[in-house]
Amino acid sequence: MNAILIVEQALNGLQLGVMLFLMAAGLTLVFGIMNLVNLAHGSLYMVGAYLATHFMQTTGSYALGVLFGLGGTLVVGILVEVIALRTLYERDHLDQVLATFGLILFFNELVAILWGRNAIYSSLPQFLSGHVEILPNLNYSLYRLVIIAVGLLVAGLLWYVVTHTRLGMLIRAGASNRTMVAALGVNIRLLYTLVFGFGAALAGLAGLLAAPIFAVQTGMGELILIQVFVVIVIGGIGSIRGAFAGAVIVGMVDTMGRAFLKPTLATVISPSAADSAGPALASMLIYLLMAVVLAIRPQGLFGSRGG
């Protein structure tokens, strides 16, 4: 009984982890290659969720929703890159933080104007609702299993692309030496736009996967964004491997903390003290984890560079 609960919570942690990974992968590539801090990555997540939901409801087709959601976020990402962010690559982090902070305000308000401030609900497609008995006495949501599968699939694909293809070679080279990539005669602008658009599409994918289980509303990207930053910093900036490890660690720690911290505390301190300390500590846990990791390894678990 208790073991089953732990397995279930581990699945929940993994599911949160892959979700964070989808966001973190794009963000860490953009960090690593263009040296750009993009706070507006959360807005792309929101855009993905809105577009997918919107098209799902207007066309009535889940597949079309997914298609338009992904494609739309890709386009929005490329537009944002070309219009606003391209000029920021050579600027310092401060400029990037502020400009992308401005983009967050813009996107939140734009979405509010287009779709209103009401949260939008999209239901699970029929073929994905329901539960699977993965262990005796453990029914797990099919949709969440699908999220885990999609996340792991994307992680595998990314790993393959980065380690086995010419594009991946350029990406790795770009992360360590920009001038060299330019010297190879590669159109660096195009590469950047491509990488950014790709990262945006991944954020959009996370958003559209989240849409049927979370509330689709303005500002939905910020909370996950801050968690994703924690992931990237723990994993090491610029490292896909780090992003994956960081995402799974953060997903697990957060979920396990919420589930088991209070009961565990209650065995050590008084239950009423655990009542008030438990939830507070659980919400601070990932930040504590990040502080500890940085105190020991300032460049993150898989980071190569200090800056």
Added chain:
Amino acid sequence: MRATTRVVLAGLLAASFASAPAMAQQKLKIGFITTLSGPGGIIGEHMKNSVELALDHLDRKVGGLATEVIYGDDQQKADVGKQVADEMLKKHQVNFVSGIIWSHVMLAVAPTVTSASTLMIGTNAGPHQLAGELCNENFFTTSWQNDQTPEAMGKYMSDEGLNDVYLMAPNYAAGKDMLTGFKRTFKGRIAGEVYTTVNQPDYQAEIAQLRAKNPKALMVFYPGGMGIQFLKQYSQAGLRGQIPVYSVFTVDEISLPALQHAALGQFETRIWSPDLKNPANQKYVDGYQKKFGKLPPFYGAQSYDGIMLIDSAVRAVKGNLADKKGMIAAMRKANFHSVRGKYTYNHNHFPVQNFYLLKAVAGASVSQPVMEIQKTVFANHKDSYSQDCKMKW
């Protein structure tokens, strides 16, 4: 100093001053503060709509005086709310301040207004301090004290003989107040009590814990977007049919269109519902649907009542806005047609009123549920903090 920069500063300053309207105290000015931007803005929109509807119903003359309502956006932040209140008081020199959704904003705004000897009509938040130690003769509310609604739910669930109830709320002051209120009247066993992080997007971990405890019923407080997320995920986890959910401030006319059938069968307690049968309410709900094309939530109903309460006060003093004592005395009688039906004021200026049990049932279609009153849980219910209020009349 170079001209360009001087112009920038002077311009900003001048524009800032210029936005102050000319002084003319012939008419009634009401400052209405609510949340108009950000995710909470949807609630503020309903409140603003209801104020406008009330003005329409009064031919834009509250208490017979030409009326100007100035709307202020508190951005759901206490310090901004206080700043807006200061602006209302000092710049617009309003006669009444009304509105306020959030308890923390209310606690910042109400003392500011009342200490400036201006009348304040709260139309939603009811923090216990204002009902108790901080009660003030200049402050009235057309809503409730925060604890009362969960008290009604606790009473109802006790009466139903429910046991092993699992409680969930976000980990902040109102969340704790709500569960405290619930436990004050609920006599059965509590199977577990869980506080989640404010605005947390995923409740899967907590839902798994809850399933493992296998309680007989669940009682939650998840206002706004949190409620939509929680109930959706609860339903997706397949628990909707197994463990019934009771809630306060979680399912309303704002979240119903988003929740759709995930809300069906849900129980809430409340002072008001669109289907309350009285002429004032019918006029309000019909008018609202006609003008804005949707059902109003309780936030709107309370705000509509707020304007009507002011109307009754100004009429009682025949438009003499300097007669604050007279207006306070008039409001204490609650002498107007409230959309919730007749109610009275307790000595702390909080309503003594009925609380009903509501259930989300299928409306025009299954995907458009509406709230329907099932029974009266409390008749003429008083809040639990009034004994701390020293005010006498």
Added chain:
Amino acid sequence: MKRGTTLLIGTLLLFAAIPPIAGWLNEPFYLDLFRRVMIFAIAAASLNLILGYGGMVSFGHAAYLGVGGYAVGILAHYGIDNGYLQWAVAIGASAVVALAIGSISVRTSGIYFIMITLAFTQMLYYLGVSIEEFGGDDGLRLARRSQFGDLLDLANPTLFYYVVLAILVLVVFAIHRLVNSRFGMVIRAARSNEARTQAIGFSPYPYRLAAFVISGAICGLAGALLANHTSFLTPDFMHWTRSGEIMFMVILGGIATSAGPVLGASVLLLLEDLLSAWTVHWQIILGPFLVLVVLFARKGLAGLLARDERHG
């Protein structure tokens, strides 16, 4: 006199003239608005010390507004309303928190520094939200403003206004002295060229940490003032968007200048006041405005002025 200094003095004189002007126009509201502006100018000036001069992009400066504010609020909650004590504790507590945060984060640089300061502030924010004794998310009301015996009565709005102005002048002047002292030269040098700074024999870490602590302490004082200004405290003081706003004030006004934070706080807050009176969708204007400032007015208002100087 340099144009930047002229502008700064002009702005401060304008601040000094607000109470009589507001009184004359019978618009006491402007007293509140500009008092708030000045308090945020103090916070922005403190951030400018480490961000502008020290090159440390702290994305968590609102933390000290919160710590300073809660120091006042918590003492008042327990009935201690002696202003000297409250403000001293506000400054001290902020310095201690800055020391704790700084000792870990100052070791890092670049994006890691930005993120770790953000993360620590999030921790404090959630702590503030969950401590029920001090109101949690509902906030904490300040029954009385800080008491300074017969010397100062902050309940008098005009007097309180001038107290804030005096502190602002003092802070701006002190930071001006600080950045030109030996200490200031070291943190500016470390920002300009870290490898060179180490090569000539400085260890930047203790100097940066000291600057971080001083900055936190000053911002804590701003927090104490803000708590007195609003008479109310919530964890929102520490919300991460608040950190972003303070940062924007510094950039808008002009980074690493004395006048910058004062100008930036004035323009941003007045602009917000104007825009929000005009439309509820004001953020859709403010957002792109922010982007444009960063892209095209990199040196802020004070920088625009420097350009004037070269041509004229």
Added chain:
Amino acid sequence: MAETLLLVTELRKTFGALRATDGITLDVLAGETHAIIGPNGAGKTTLIAQLAGMLRPDSGRIRFAGEDITPLSAQARSRRGLARSFQITSIYRDFTALDNVALAVQAHAGHSFRFWRPAHEERALRQPAQAILNEVGLAARADVLAANLAHGEQRQLEVAMVLATGPRLLLLDEPVAGMGAEETQRMIEFLARLKGRQTMLLVEHDMDAVFSLADRISVLVYGRVIATGTPAEIRANADVRAAYLGEEVA
């Protein structure tokens, strides 16, 4: 015989398969000007970085004035009197020339936790700094922003800053790199004036500079010292000619 100021033994540093320094042993005597030459990629810059404490060696020892400084940080070495210039000019571009040098003076004038008095008004910092600027020939450019100085002037400023730390040993990494002929000549003259008063370890490509300035020369090839000796001895050394001046032998 003069005392040994710097003694390097068996210094090794590898980057992956590349042996940047492959067991370098080297000594610098007090008062001498010791030059290090070698073809590109011989490990000269890596050696300087290890001597200055900006790179950790994999193995080997560095003794300075009788003390093992191998584990010390760059700033600690600087405080002991080991100062370096950078091959790529490393100055404070947004400070004036005088401020640049004054900072270097300040670094060796007690701690800098002094918060109030403007550093600009401290004669104890400004006077020595101005004196050094005069010495390197930048007297007239004291109040110019370093970024606005000509390239050659920036190189001079770089050396001035290093001198201002009052070093016992000056590590000069290609001081005339990228300079025009006239500027190079001025720099060589300046270093010649310094010679004898100041112990120097000079890494340089410009052979005229090296052979006119150095008391001794060490030749570095593939991370190893293949010869050390007076300029005359080095000129005559067959190994050097073979390895370094290859085509001349052929």
